[in-house]
Amino acid sequence: MKKIRFILIVMISFSAFSQQRLTLNECYSLVEINYPLVKQHQLLAQQNQLDKEIILNSKLPQIHLDAQATYLSEVIQIPIPNSTIEPLNNDQYRATFSVNQLIYNGGLTDATLKVKSGQLKTKQKQVDATIYQLKTQINQLYFSILLVQENYKLIEAKKNLLEIKLKEVQSGVKNGVLLPSSDSVLEAELLKIKQQFIEVESAKSSLIETLSSLVGQTLLSDIIFEKPLIQTQLQNEINRPELELFQLKKEEIKNYEMLISKQNSPQLNGFATGGYGNPGLNMLDNSFQTFYTLGLKLHWNVFDWNSNKKQQEAVAINKDIIENETEIFKLNTNIELNKQQKEIEKISAFINSDEAIIELRKKVLKTLDAQLKNGVVTASAYITEFTNLFEAENTMLKHQIQIQLAKANYNTIKGE
Incomplete structure (x- = not known):
């Protein structure tokens, strides 16, 4: 399922790039694929698999080969006169081959495997939670680019209007209706607009470069960022991956409690040893001999001075700590x-005011436009009001982007 999802996301991404368009959700998807931390999913799984194999090896026969040579300063002698039993040699040799097989350990191995599985889920969910937190950065970058992108369009519209007005003023100057310097004021304003274009393009390029690094995909400077229409349901129902992480930590603690309860279970092992040495098992035979032993060994820690109980109490405290962390996370x-x-409500009120301000500025500018044509006001007065209108429109544009950013952040915080 994950493989199919990965292919679909990649197809969508390349489709978006071929059309020179990108959406906010595609940025989210690209981060989930390309951010370097994502590689830890696979690394953690590989590490966990190796840990499980090591644990499972405890169920397999444990084979040991030992060899030793020793010299004893004194050996056992038989104090019987005229005995034909030769004393042992001071130099002794022994080589053994041993096999130990776990027969029963009260489910300790299975409990350990379950703990390892729980640890893998917790670590991988921690990775997911960290990557999810990047959505806030993506929101900030994406909407900053949108603001610059829309601001560029606004400046371009301003430039077109000024170019039209410049032709009208130049015609008025030529016909003697307007002062000779009137067109110079407009030309200076057009030069300022060129500077604004350079500033906007530089800002957009820098923001796109930063976003490219975050999503792990090269984004072209002329790519179009789609304006999302974000809907929010203002309710405090949280669905964050951190909550899943807390739940997995609780499950991990339950698994660990089970492991602790198995630690004092009786363990039964079978063993077999074969060897060759001098002396062998018969200490009275002073020669090289082969020998073997077979048997069962039971180990049971009957009394551990309440260590097991104290471990369980310590784990129970960890459970309370996680509950406390969950409450703190929900509160924050x-x-x-x-x-x-509150931010969304505030910006909504600003936008309502922005619309009224722009309408009033347009009326004032329309009056000055007629007065400029008749030579009643100077071009400087016209430019001042024209700039006021532009700033009012730019302010509303900024508020429109800000409210979408606030809604995106609201959804991100909530976990949508």
Whole structure:
């Protein structure tokens, strides 16, 4: 399923780039694929697999080969007169081949495997939570680019209007209706607009470069960033990956409690040893001999001075700590949601005021436009009001982008 999802996302991404368009959701998807931290999913899985194989090896026969040569300063002698039993040699040799097989350990191996599986899920979810937090950075970059992109269009519209007005003023100057310097004021304003274009293009290039690094994909400077229409449901129902992480930590603690309960279970092992040495098992035979032993060994830690019980109590405290962390996370998240909700309400009020301000500025500019044609006001007065209108439109544009950013952040904080 993950492979199919990966292919679909890549197809969407390349389709978007071929059309020179990119959406906010595609940025989210690209981060989930290309951000370097994503590689830890596979690395953690490989590490966990190796750990499990090591644990499972405890169920396999354990084989040992030992060899030793020793010299004893004194050996056992038989104090019987005229005995034909030769004393042992001071130099002794022994080589053994041993096999130990675990027969029963009370489910300790299976409990250990379950702990390892729980640890893998927790670590991978921690990676997911860290990557999810990058969405806030993507929101900031994406909407900053949108603001620059829309600002460019606004400057371009301003330039076109000024070029039209410049032709009218130049005609008025030529016919003696306007002062000779009137067109110079407009030309200077057009030069300022060229500087604004350079500033906007530089800002957009820098932002796109930063976003490219974050999503792990080269984004062309002329790519069009789609304006998302973000809807929010103002309710504090949180669905963040951090909450899943806390739940997995709780499950991991349950697994660890089970492991602790198995630690004092009786363990039964079978063993077999074959060897060759001097002396062998018969200490009275002073020659090289082959020998073997077979048997069962039971180990049971009957009394551990309440160590096991104290371990369980320590784990129970960890469970309370995670519960506390969960409550703190929910509290902080709800505070952030309330802040974003207030921000959305504030910007909405600003936009309503912006619309009224722009309408008033347009009326004033329309009056000055007629007066400029008749030579009643100077071009400087016209440019001043024209700039006021541009700034009012730019302010509303900024607020429109800001409210979408606030909504995107609200959804991100909530976990949508």
